Amino acid sequence: MPQRALGQADASPVLELRWRRAADATSRLTSPPPPSRYDEDCYLPRACAVTAEHVTDLPFREELPAQLRPRLEELVRATGDGGDAITRLAGWKLGGRPTWHLSHPAVFSCGGCGTAMTLLFTVASDDETGVVVGRWGEPRVFTCPADHRHPFRADLH
Template sequence: MSVEALFPELAPYRARTTRLHPRPGRPGARDSHVGGPMLWPADEPWPLCHEPHRRETEGYAPDEIRSARVAGEWPQSRAWPRAQPSGGHGPAPFVGLAQLFRRDIPALACGPDGTDLVQLFRCPFTHGPHLERRYHLRWRRAVQAEHLLATPPEVPLLRWEHELPEPCVLHPEEVDTYPWAEGDTLPASLIARIDAWDDAQVAEHGPDAPSYQYDLSIPPGWRVGGYPSWASTGPMTIDCTSCGTPMALLLTAEGYEMDGGSHSWAPLEDRNPLLRGKASIRGGVSVAQPTRLRFGRDRDLHVFVCPAEPGHAPRWVLA
C-alpha cells in the first residue's frame, strides 16, 4: 500500500529509517549487534553508574539466564549473596546493549570528531521511587581499538531476566517513514483525513484493518533515524539542554519487533501466506522478541542527539 498515493501531502515529510532486524546469533566485537561483545579497549575503564541505586534483595545470575535460555526454561531467582554488595552499595557496571558501525548503517549520525561507532549501555539497577533507568552512550573510532577487553565486569545478579540482552546479529533494511499523526506533527487538515481513513478501514475490515500509525508511518522494533513513535506519551518537543537546538532521533530500541498492532511490518519470511492479519505472524520468541530486552512497560526507548554539536549530552525518552 503506497502511503503517498493515499496522502500525497506526506511527500515532503518522507524520511528514511534503517530497521535493524536483530536475530539471535553469535556477533563478534567488531560487528554491529544487539547484546554481543563490545569493541572495548583493554586499557580503558569500563563505564560505571555512580548514582545511588535501589537496593535489591534477589535476582537472576547472568550465567544462569544464558543457560536457561538455551534450555528453553526460566531461570531460578536467587537471594542476593551476602558477600556481594547489592544495588544500593557502590558503583555498578553498565550492561552493554548494542553497538552500531556506520559502515553497516550509512544513515547512522556522525559522532563527535567524526567517530563512526556508537555503543549503548544501561545501568542494571533502577533509581529513585519511580524506578528510573540510566543509559550511557559512547562514541569511538572503529579502527582505534586493537587489544580488546576479554570479559567486561557484571553484577552478580540482575533484578529481572529481561535485563540481559540476547546476542543478536543485525539485518539492516532501509524503509521510508512518516511522522506520527497527532498534535502538531502534521497539518490539522491532514491529520483529520488520516483519522477518517483509519475509521473507514476499521468499518470495512474489522480489528485487523490497517491504520496509519501502526501500518503506514513508523515500523516497530530496533531502528536508526527516521521519526519517533509517540504511542504512550503523545508528541514531545526534544531540545538540546546545552544549546536549545531541536534534537534528532539517533536510534530507537524496542523489546518487540512485531505485535498485534504492527503485524503488517513483519518480514515476508515470518508470515504464513495462508493467513491474514496478526494470525499470519510466525517464528516465536526469536522473531517477535529476539533481544529479550524490555524498556519501561514495553515502550520504545528513543535516543536523541544534538545535530548542531554531537558532543552535547544525548537525551533518552520512553514513549
C-alpha cells in the same frame, strides 16, 4: 569514557553512548568494550544477529500533508493501531522519527545549547522480534545535532 543520560536512576537500565569517529573505525571490533555496569539486573542485551532493512519513516499524523490523512485513517482502522500506525515500526530503529502513541508530539531541547534534539535510536517492544522492554515500552535516545558531546536524553515512551 561512556556518556550517560542525565538523570538516570541507578536502579534502572543504564544507557551508554560510545562514539567512534568514522576515520578510527577501520575494522570491526572483535570484542565490544565492557559496559560500565555489570549484568546483575539482566539489562545487558544478548548477542544476536541484526538485519538492516531500509524503511520509509513517515511523520506523525498532524505533520502529514492534508491529502494523505484520509488514507492514514483507513490504515489506522484496518490495523487496529492506536493512531500512530505509520511510525510505530517493529524492531529497533536508527534515526527517523519518534513515535507518539502515548502523548502528543514534543520537542526535546538540548541541555547544553537549547537546540532541538533528534532521534538517534528506538527499541520497539513487539511480538514480531520478541523484544519486550518493561511493560511494552519503547526506550528512545535523542541527541544534539549541533554537538554530539552534549548530554543525550533517554526517554521511555
